[in-house]
Amino acid sequence: MRIHAIFVLFLGALVPHLALADTPESEEEIVVTATRTARIADETMASVIVITREQIELSQAIDVAELLKFHAGLDIGRNGGAGQATSIFIRGTESNHALVMVDGVKINPGTIGGAALQNIDPDMIERIEIVKGPRSSLYGSEAIGGVIQIFTRKTMVGTRFNAFATTGSYRTSKVSAGVSTGSDTWKTGLQLSGFVTEGFPALEGQTENSGNRNMSLNAFLTTRIGGVDTELRTWLSQGNTEYYDFFATPVDQDFLNDTTSLTLKGSLNDRTASTLRIGQARDFIDQNQSVDFAHTRRLTADWQNDIQSGNNGLLTAGLYLSKEFTNAESFGTSFNEEVDDNAVYAQYQLDRDRQQYLIGGRYTQNSAFGGHPTGNFSYGYRLSKKMRVFAALGSAFRAPDSTDRFGFGGNPALEPETSQNLEFGTHYRISGKSSVKAAAFYNRIDNLIVYDTGTSLNQNIDLAVIPGVEVEYNRTYRQIDYLVSGILQDPINVTTGKQLARRAKQSLTLSATYKRPAYQFGFDLLATGDRPDSDFSSIVNPAYVLINAHASYQLTRRWVLQGRLENLLDTDYVLANGYNTPGRSIYIQLRYEGSNKGRST
Amino acid sequence: MIRPFLLIAIVVHAVALAWSADYSIPKFVIPAPELSIALVESSAMLPTAKLPARARARSITGNTVQQEDEIRNRPQKLVPQLERQLSVANRQSEVSHLKTLLRSAIQEYFVYPPIARKNGWQGRVYVGLTISRIGEFRDIHLVKRSPYSILDTSAVATLKRIGTVPAMQALVPNQGQDLVVPISYRLTEEI
Numbered sequence: 001m002r003i004h005a006i007f008v009l010f011l012g013a014l015v016p017h018l019a020l021a022d023t024p025e026s027e028e029e030i031v032v033t034a035t036r037t038a039r040i041a042d043e044t045m046a047s048v049i050v051i052t053r054e055q056i057e058l059s060q061a062i063d064v065a066e067l068l069k070f071h072a073g074l075d076i077g078r079n080g081g082a083g084q085a086t087s088i089f090i091r092g093t094e095s096n097h098a099l100v101m102v103d104g105v106k107i108n109p110g111t112i113g114g115a116a117l118q119n120i121d122p123d124m125i126e127r128i129e130i131v132k133g134p135r136s137s138l139y140g141s142e143a144i145g146g147v148i149q150i151f152t153r154k155t156m157v158g159t160r161f162n163a164f165a166t167t168g169s170y171r172t173s174k175v176s177a178g179v180s181t182g183s184d185t186w187k188t189g190l191q192l193s194g195f196v197t198e199g200f201p202a203l204e205g206q207t208e209n210s211g212n213r214n215m216s217l218n219a220f221l222t223t224r225i226g227g228v229d230t231e232l233r234t235w236l237s238q239g240n241t242e243y244y245d246f247f248a249t250p251v252d253q254d255f256l257n258d259t260t261s262l263t264l265k266g267s268l269n270d271r272t273a274s275t276l277r278i279g280q281a282r283d284f285i286d287q288n289q290s291v292d293f294a295h296t297r298r299l300t301a302d303w304q305n306d307i308q309s310g311n312n313g314l315l316t317a318g319l320y321l322s323k324e325f326t327n328a329e330s331f332g333t334s335f336n337e338e339v340d341d342n343a344v345y346a347q348y349q350l351d352r353d354r355q356q357y358l359i360g361g362r363y364t365q366n367s368a369f370g371g372h373p374t375g376n377f378s379y380g381y382r383l384s385k386k387m388r389v390f391a392a393l394g395s396a397f398r399a400p401d402s403t404d405r406f407g408f409g410g411n412p413a414l415e416p417e418t419s420q421n422l423e424f425g426t427h428y429r430i431s432g433k434s435s436v437k438a439a440a441f442y443n444r445i446d447n448l449i450v451y452d453t454g455t456s457l458n459q460n461i462d463l464a465v466i467p468g469v470e471v472e473y474n475r476t477y478r479q480i481d482y483l484v485s486g487i488l489q490d491p492i493n494v495t496t497g498k499q500l501a502r503r504a505k506q507s508l509t510l511s512a513t514y515k516r517p518a519y520q521f522g523f524d525l526l527a528t529g530d531r532p533d534s535d536f537s538s539i540v541n542p543a544y545v546l547i548n549a550h551a552s553y554q555l556t557r558r559w560v561l562q563g564r565l566e567n568l569l570d571t572d573y574v575l576a577n578g579y580n581t582p583g584r585s586i587y588i589q590l591r592y593e594g595s596n597k598g599r600s601t
Numbered sequence: 602m603i604r605p606f607l608l609i610a611i612v613v614h615a616v617a618l619a620w621s622a623d624y625s626i627p628k629f630v631i632p633a634p635e636l637s638i639a640l641v642e643s644s645a646m647l648p649t650a651k652l653p654a655r656a657r658a659r660s661i662t663g664n665t666v667q668q669e670d671e672i673r674n675r676p677q678k679l680v681p682q683l684e685r686q687l688s689v690a691n692r693q694s695e696v697s698h699l700k701t702l703l704r705s706a707i708q709e710y711f712v713y714p715p716i717a718r719k720n721g722w723q724g725r726v727y728v729g730l731t732i733s734r735i736g737e738f739r740d741i742h743l744v745k746r747s748p749y750s751i752l753d754t755s756a757v758a759t760l761k762r763i764g765t766v767p768a769m770q771a772l773v774p775n776q777g778q779d780l781v782v783p784i785s786y787r788l789t790e791e792i
Contacts, residue, residue, distance in 0.1 A: 029725070029783035030704075034713035036721060036788040270750035273720050306716050308751065311758065314715035351715055440609070469609050488609065 040149045041131040042349065045358055045378040045390040047073075047425055047439045047470065051128040058513065058520060060550055060564040060589055062172075062195075064120040064128070064150070070509045070524040070548075072485035073132055073470050077502045078118070079579045080202030081170065082195075083212025083241045086118040091132055091441060092466040092491030092503045093145030094448075097398060097419075099135070100148045103233045105259040105279035108142050110296040110326035110339065112403035116283060119237045119257045120150065121193050121216040123164075123176045127151040132470075133441065134396035134421045136374040137345055137360035140320060141399040144419045144445060152218045152235050155180035155189050159596040162191075168564075168587030170209075171198035178218075186223040192216070195239075202243050204578050208250040214239035228266040235259050240288075249289075256284040271308040277301070294328040294403075309348075316360075317346040326402035335406035340367040341399065347376070356380035356390075366399050369415055386430070392423045404449050404458050411457040419445040434475035442467045448493075462495040481522075483511040496535065502576070504529040504543075521551035523568070533577040544573035562589040699732075699772045706766045707759075713786060714755045722749040725785040726756045732778045736769035744781050756784045 038048050049071055061067045065086045068074045075089040087095030100107050100115035108115045128150050135143040159181040166174040173196055180189030195214040202210035215238055222231045236258040245251045261279035268274065283296040304318035320343040327336045347360030358378040365371050374397055380390040400414035425439040448462035468489030475482045486508045491500040499505070506529040513522030526546045533539040547568040553561045563586065570584040717723075724747030731739045741760050746753050760782075 029785050030708065030711060031785045031787060032711040032713055033787050033789050034718045036790060037718055270754055271716065273716055306719060308714055308716035311712050311755065312715065314719060349715065351712075353709075 038129045038131075039151075040129040040147060041135065042356075042358070044388060044427070045356060045380040045392060045425075047132040047423070047437070049074075049128075049130040049132075051130075053126050056122050056125055056128075057591075058522070058550060058552060059122075059524075060166075060562055060587065061122050062174075062587075064117045064122060064125070067122060067128065068117075068130070068148075070511055070526055071130075072472065072487040072507050072509050074130070075503055075507065075528070077575050078581075079576050080210050080243065081199045081212070081580070081582050082172070082197050083118050083199070083214065083239070084202055084210065084243060084579075085113070086116075087114055087502070088117060088148075089503050090130075090145035091443065091468060091470075091487070092489045092500060093419075093443065093445065093464075094398075094500075096142060096401070097144035097417075097445070098146055098148060099139055099142040100150070101139075102150045102235050102259045102281075103152055103261050103279075104149070104263070104277050104302070105261050105281045105300060106140075106142075106298065106322075107257060107259060107281050107283060109283040109294065110298065110324045110337075110402050111283075111294040111328050112401060112407065115148075116237075116255065116257050118241075119214060119239070119255055121176075121195065121214060121237060123178075123193050124152050124191055124216050124218040124235055124237075125150055126153045132439075133392065133423055134374075134376065134394035134419055134443075136396035137347060137362045137376040137394070138316075138318075140343055140362065140364060141341065141366075141397060141416070144396040144398055144417070145443075152220065152233060153178070153180070153189055153191050154220070154222075155182050155187050157182055157184060157187075160594070162591070162593045164589055164591035166587055166589040169566075169585030170200055170582070172196070172587065182222075185225075186221070188221045189219065191218040199242070200580055200582070202579055203248055204580055206244060206248060206250070208242075210242040210244070210250070212239065212241045228264055231261075231263040231265075233259075233261050233263075245289075251287065251289045253288060254284075254286045256282060258282050273306040275302075275304045277303075292330050294326075294330065296324065296326050298322060298324040312351045314349045314351075315346070316348075317344075319344055328403065328407070330403075331408055333407050333410065335402055335410070337402045337406060338367075339399075339402065341365075354382045356382075364397075364399075366416075368400060368405060368412075372397055372416055372418075387426065387428045389424070389426045392425075393421070394423075395420050400449060400458075409451045409456060409458045411459065414449060414458060415447055415460050417445060417447050417449060417460065419443060430475075433477065434473070436474075437470075437472045439470045440468070441470075448495075462493055464491065464493050464500060466491045466500075479515050481511075481513045481515065483509070485509050493535070498535065499532050501532050501534045502541075504531045517554070519551070519553045521549070523547055523549040537577075539577050541574040541577060544571050545569065546571055546573060558592055558594045560591040560593070562591060563587065564589070695772065699769070699778070702768060702772065703766065706768065707763050710759050710763050711784070712755070712759070713788075714751045717749060717751050717755075717786065718788065721788060722752065723787050724748045724752050725783055726753045727781055727783050728756050728760060729779070729781045730760060732766075732769055732773050732780065734770065734773055734775055734777060735765070736767045736773060737765045738763060739777075747786070752786045 038050055041048055051067055056067060059067060062082050065076050065078065068088060069076045073091050077087040079085050088098050089095060090098050095114035098114060128148065130146060130148050132146040135147045139147050161179050163177040174193060176193035178189065178191035182188065193216045197212050199209045199211040201208060217236045220233045238256040240252055240254050242250060242252040259279060259281045261277055263275060263277045265275045278301050281298045286293045300322045302318065302320050304316060307315045309315050322341045324339040328334065341364060343362050343364040345362035350357045360376040361373065363371065363373050374395045376394040378390060378392040380388060382388045396419045397416040399416050404414055405412045421441060421443045423439055423441040427435065427437045429435045443466040445464045447460035448464060449458050449460055450462050452459040452461060466489055468487060470487045472485040488506055490505060491503045493500055508527045510525040511522065513520060529543045531541045533541050549565040549568055551563050555561050566585045567582055568584065573581050575581055726747040727745035728741060729744040730741045733739055738760055741757055743753055743757060
């Protein structure tokens, strides 16, 4: 924590100009500063990535996966183009080892697979915070590889409008518009988007394009009444995705992903803050050429209390209640299940001049498997004003989902997958404009659920061990922002002896953006190593280099013209064997942002 | 299989550590400040020849003490209005001395309350106090609150915890000095 008091002013009674105005008294006051902590985790003791609204707009990414791709430690897998099933592998862990939340509400389905990142429209997003490493103490199941928290749009005082239109390759079009207004005590906003793309055939050797259409909505209302902050938010994404089934027949499915939440935040006294969040998340897929479908609906209540202890301590204690309804039919198996997952959790953090401590624990009671404890312990040490180090030890779990328990090979007696992780990290701030972060981690994931041909059931058999090293360097130099990050990891399934599928052992990303007041342009590069395609074959998807470029030009105060060139080198890369990936493609975008005060934001 | 990666981790950490040239140790106690500014007695007229060596160092206004004394001891042919202005200026320069000393003395004590940092609470609080002849903080009270009471109580508690700054003695007039201190809590973005 950076403590930085600059000045003291003593305004003696003798001095005539005694200024007690609200205007900043730059030289005449003590200024106590600290870095704003990411809501997801304190980045002084964890590896955190933050993606801001400004970065989202500059990148012009079509969906969240595109935004996350250019950070080392976040591998993306996708079966085709926009809208197709997308997986994220944080530090080499499984795609269902990433907990994804929208506005604090978990969106991972209760059926097979990871969160539907392909359906999240970046124009609904204000900010993304990602913490790598186990966080089950605070967030519960699936937080083995990390947690991705997506915050939807917010606004400031005044009335603002935005609108934009995109057109591009593969007959892609998108229109979006939003309005928001607010005062000091209340704010409200609405953002709507419609996206459609004809796409390209998801499967190699096929001719029918696999298109996607998506309508997204984000609305919010926040007020502050009587010292209580009230926030009502909803996010919705629905549409249709075309793809190929197991027999290479073109088919399509309708999808719906939404979250709705009500958050109340208040303080009993100056040392406490209490937050109650009640939410619902839905993840619905309905296949149109068969009776297959998968529906998850989850109701959650999370009551979290922060209590400051002394001058440097913070105790967080919470209660989490969740009721999950999963209903699915797939390949002849069907189920309709209700799962209750309730937990109590607590965390204590102590920040001293040089040392920081964090200890946390959670006890989960799940109707599928009973009780399960998890814990976190971190220690941070500030070597100097510029450099700090930390060590973290944590455990996490993934509850068996309804497909594991009642789908193909269903086994209701399954136990949770468990993990233990050890991490060391350093952060060195070279100057006000550059810094380097490094982390070494060792993740051990046990009781991995796989189909066992011996018993024809899913069993907790496998063990995976993933050691790795990550480095990230960022720098601003002469209007250019640079970011270089790399990861070396060894994701191995110890039980089979094979490298975990779809994950690379080496990955390097490089981003550079040149920023001027009237225009910006930049490129992103991703170089990734060989990846075995699946556990059932010896096919290896070869290493590749992918480069995207983007540019923005401020036409007038309110109008911006943007362009994005994807796959600049027209690399023919493979993420999943047999599936196509986008070739060189271009997208043009015109954006309008205005406010009623005649000043653009 | 783990060993090469642990080795790489150790090498990376060693390189980062070696690269760090900044090993300053933060102050945990108030150091005896090196007074590069002189003691200034506003009412006394000191013969310049008897000033101690350190008093010949420069004050915050850029004059040496000798020069300041000369200004102060100038023949009384000045217009009363100018004299008043000069006395205000002298008083201000003394207050500036107080400022500089106190800043270095107490800045390390202020801590951003963890609950405020986590919840994104920011604000400015005005605290009134009296510094006594011996540098003791007395009568610490809130003059104007900030939007979040934890910031108010933290600021007051910090000043109470500091208690005394003995090195202030030299700069505080006999009757003590009343002050209002604005303390601003601000959150910044991490690089």
